[in-house]
Amino acid sequence: MASKENQKVLIFDTEEELSISLAEHTAKLSNQITSHSATFTVVLSGGTLIDSLRKLVGSPYVDSVDWAKWHVFWVDERVVPKDHPDSNYKLALDGFLSKVPIPADQVYAINDTLPPEGAADDYEACLKYLVRTGILKVSATTGFPIFDLMLLGMGPDGHIASLFPGHPLLNEKERWVTYIKDSPKLPPQRITFTFPVINVSANIFLVVTGAELADAVKKALGHDHYNSESGALLPVQRVSLENGEFTWFADKDATSKLEIK
Numbered sequence: 295m296a297s298k299e300n301q302k303v304l305i306f307d308t309e310e311e312l313s314i315s316l317a318e319h320t321a322k323l324s325n326q327i328t329s330h331s332a333t334f335t336v337v338l339s340g341g342t343l344i345d346s347l348r349k350l351v352g353s354p355y356v357d358s359v360d361w362a363k364w365h366v367f368w369v370d371e372r373v374v375p376k377d378h379p380d381s382n383y384k385l386a387l388d389g390f391l392s393k394v395p396i397p398a399d400q401v402y403a404i405n406d407t408l409p410p411e412g413a414a415d416d417y418e419a420c421l422k423y424l425v426r427t428g429i430l431k432v433s434a435t436t437g438f439p440i441f442d443l444m445l446l447g448m449g450p451d452g453h454i455a456s457l458f459p460g461h462p463l464l465n466e467k468e469r470w471v472t473y474i475k476d477s478p479k480l481p482p483q484r485i486t487f488t489f490p491v492i493n494v495s496a497n498i499f500l501v502v503t504g505a506e507l508a509d510a511v512k513k514a515l516g517h518d519h520y521n522s523e524s525g526a527l528l529p530v531q532r533v534s535l536e537n538g539e540f541t542w543f544a545d546k547d548a549t550s551k552l553e554i555k
């Protein structure tokens with residue numbers, strides 16, 4: 295394990311070991327929170343993260359989690375029908391959600407009948423409704439909604455959610471959920487949480503696996519980290535939790551260019 299300011303970096307020899315630890319940490323956090331709270335609010339990304347969650351839906355973890363208290367959201371979603379192969383909802387449903395007894399009305403998919411602008415407005419309105427009903431907490435200092443856990447992946451360019459390097463959305467300060475129509479990662483039309491929401495999370499588990507992420511991991515966690523001008527920061531380097539814990543789950547390949555181990 296290495297540590298970087300307020301970030302914890304867990305490094306595993308294999309993706310298999312990583313996925314077991316991810317299941318352990320997720321189940322433990324779920325149990326900690328559901329022991330005193332009626333809800334556990336969890337945000338998913340798309341991509342390979344869903345496969346890395348496979349151990350959580352198997353023994354012994356699956357039986358230790360109070361799934362009835364889970365409320366599930368997406369940090370970003372492609373604006374496609376829910377049964378489309380590009381849908382992050384479909385990916386999570388097939389690989390994770392269909393295997394655990396989370397009540398269907400606690401899984402918050404986007405409205406796939408709307409264009410990106412409308413889908414972002416609709417999702418933000420849904421989050422605001424859940425604040426009013428007490429399912430979601432808000433930050434006393436910023437007013438943005440606090441999720442108990444965000445389970446995120448990262449792209450080779452250092453993007454998280456649909457927040458890409460050099461894109462104006464990186465600087466969004468007001469919206470909770472916004473849209474992008476020119477995503478460099480296809481498909482181009484998506485909705486995404488903004489940094490103010492990501493940065494009030496209570497916990498982020500960021501999963502990085504594979505050699506294609508090694509350069510971005512080196513930039514984010516290596517010595518360069520301290521020298522970056524803010525304009526040149528990778529999106530992942532803009533994660534700065536107001537009051538939460540940020541843990542990297544990395545395999546050897548993703549950390550192969552990192553000097554600190």
Ligand SMILES: O=C(O)[C@H](O)[C@@H](O)[C@H](O)[C@H](O)COP(=O)(O)O
Pocket residue numbers: 339340341342343370371372382446447448449450453454455456479
């Ligand atoms: O919809 C998406 O594209 C994802 O939510 C995205 O943010 C993803 O998490 C990263 O791009 C990593 O994806 P991979 O794990 O597939 O590389």
